Amino acid sequence: MNGLAELGMRARGKVVRLNLGPFRPYLVTHPDHVQHVLRDNAGNYARQGMFWRPLNRLLGDGILGDGPAWESSRKILQALFTTRYVDSLADTIAKTVDERVAELDETARSGRTVDAAREMAALVNQSVVRVLFGDAISRTDGERLMTAYHAADAAVTFRLLAPFMPYWARMPGDRAFLSAVATIDDVVYPVIRRARARAAGDDGIDVISALCRARDGRDPGHDRWIRDDLVSVYAAASETTATTLTWLWTELDAHPAVAARMNAEIERVVGTGPALPSHVPELRYTTMVLQEVMRLHPAGWLFPRMATGADTIGGTRVKAGSMVLISPYATHRLAEFWDRPLEFDPERFAPRTGERRHRYAYFPFGGGAHQCLGRHLFDMDAPLMVAALVSRFRPRLAGGGPFTPAPTALLRPRQKVELRLLPAGHPTRIPS
Ligand code: HEM
Structure with missing residues (x-):
């Protein structure tokens, strides 16, 4: 990962041909x-191929x-995920987040540490499950979904690292992957059938109700489509x-002045909570x-993308069938576009400085x-979650670090990020 960013940085944004054993994708930064x-020229770059x-x-x-x-x-989901739609879900999400964060009180009092990756996943899971399934899924099934999804994600790493391996060759993780997918299907299909049964005349605002209404019963493979979209949105x-949110705590620990300013903002806007959707526009810092x-x-x-036809990118010829890798991780570190690129400095995003930036110098959400x-x-929900946590606790790293990325499909810290939840207002840092 660092290697990839370094290659991009050394090439100063020029297209680089990588040599990854049996195949040679282009890195475009x-x-x-x-x-x-x-x-x-997006029409020439399909989201398909071995990756x-x-x-x-x-x-x-x-x-x-x-x-x-x-x-x-895309047509169905894009019409759904509007700002108005998110606003209509905001109160439910805020309530779900507040309840889940309150459950951490006991852990905080006991002084036990928590695994940030696990806690953040559990917190996010509650709110995503609520958005997707409304109240059509039990908490136990929501948690089964999360556990199975984690297992599938961990098991598929071997395949992602060696995407050129044929499927007749067994690889570590294959069996665990298929079993996790079977569990996901076990949870999701019955919920779809129930939601479909009540979809007629139902005005539920959750995603499953909207998908059931949009994918009417005459569509062949109806349930499979709904399942694929639900699982994909869940994954995304x-x-x-x-x-x-896990990386956030590592950066706050390394930058106490930033943490102090953010905590002060949350204290001023949210007080002792609960964090509400109406607070979010004020949580600027x-x-x-x-x-x-x-x-x-x-x-x-x-x-990754696959070039379906030949093309030229910045003077480099790219043959049809080539893989092209797009990496925000590398682009976000280019010295040609970022002052002190490796330094963590939220001031870059102060409203007055944002406008001069190239639209594709910063694209964590793609384009x-x-x-x-x-x-x-x-x-909406990320600042809400941070505010809900900080209005109750001062999450502090209990040692560890430096934190480096693991070689997985998503950019996770390789090391465990352990947090101690001190009471809000606590000024001291935990000695590591
Ligand atoms: C930190 C949070 C998130 C990040 C960094 C992120 C990043 C991305 C990126 C980079 C893409 C483009 C992938 C590509 O071009 O191949 C994408 C697509 C997508 N994201 Fe997110 N995402 C985030 C949160 C979410 C959330 C909360 C949802 C819930 C609805 C979501 C749903 C989707 C969907 C459905 C797509 C596919 C869109 C399409 O291909 O038409 N993402 N996301």
Whole structure:
């Protein structure tokens, strides 16, 4: 990962041909070139190819795919994930978040540490499950979904690291992956059948109700489509947000002045809570901190495309069938576009400085036709979650670090991030 960023940085944004054993993808980092691939000539760059294949059994053929199935899903989901829609869910999300954070009181009192990655995933899971399924799923099933999704994600790593391996060759993780996918299906299909049964005349605002209404019973493969979109949105929404929040605590620990300013803002705006959707527009500094976390640690750090026809990117000829790698992780570190690129500094996102930036110098949510559908949701629920936590606790790292990224599909810290939840207002740092 660092290697990839370094290659991009050393090439100063020029297209680089990588030599990864049996195949040689192009690394594209210059914002002009990223714009070319994701937007201007996006028709030539399909989201398919060997990198995506291992995930197919999990995600199926819908919003995280490409072609006509993707287009149909995108039409339905894009109409759904508007700011108005997110606003309509905001109170439910805030309540869910507050309840889940309150459950940490006991742990905080006991002085036990928590695993940030796990706690952030559990917190995000509650709210994503609520958005997707409303009250059509039990808490136990919501947690089964999360556990199975984690297992699938961990098990598929071998395949992602060796995407050229044929499927007749057994690899470590294959069996665990299929078993986790079977558990996900076991949870999701019955919920779909129940939601479909009551979809007629139902005005539920959760995603499953909307999908059931949009995918009427005459569509062949109706339930499979709904399942693929639900699982894909779950995958796209849950780990990305949870990983971002996990990196947040590592940066706050390393930058106490930033932490103090963010805590003071939350104290002023939210007080002792609960954090409400109406607080979010006032949490400006907290939002800047999250933006800077996503600059240095973009959860979707690498997304591959396949060139369907020959093309030229920034003077480099790219043959049809070549893989092109887009990496916000590398682009966000280019010295040509970022002053002191490796330094964590939320001030970069102060409203007055944002306007001069190239649109594709900062793209943690991708761009073009496949641009993230969850942006509004993230802009609302991530600050809410941080505010809910900070209005009750002062999460502090209990040692560990330095934190480096693990070689997985999402940009996770390789090391465990352990937090101690001190009471809010506690000024001292935990000695490591
Ligand atoms: C920190 C949080 C998030 C990050 C960093 C993130 C990042 C991304 C990126 C980079 C893409 C583009 C992938 C590509 O071009 O191949 C994407 C697509 C997508 N994201 Fe997010 N995402 C986040 C949160 C969410 C949330 C909360 C949702 C919930 C709805 C969501 C739903 C989606 C969907 C459905 C797509 C596929 C869109 C398409 O291809 O048409 N994401 N996301």
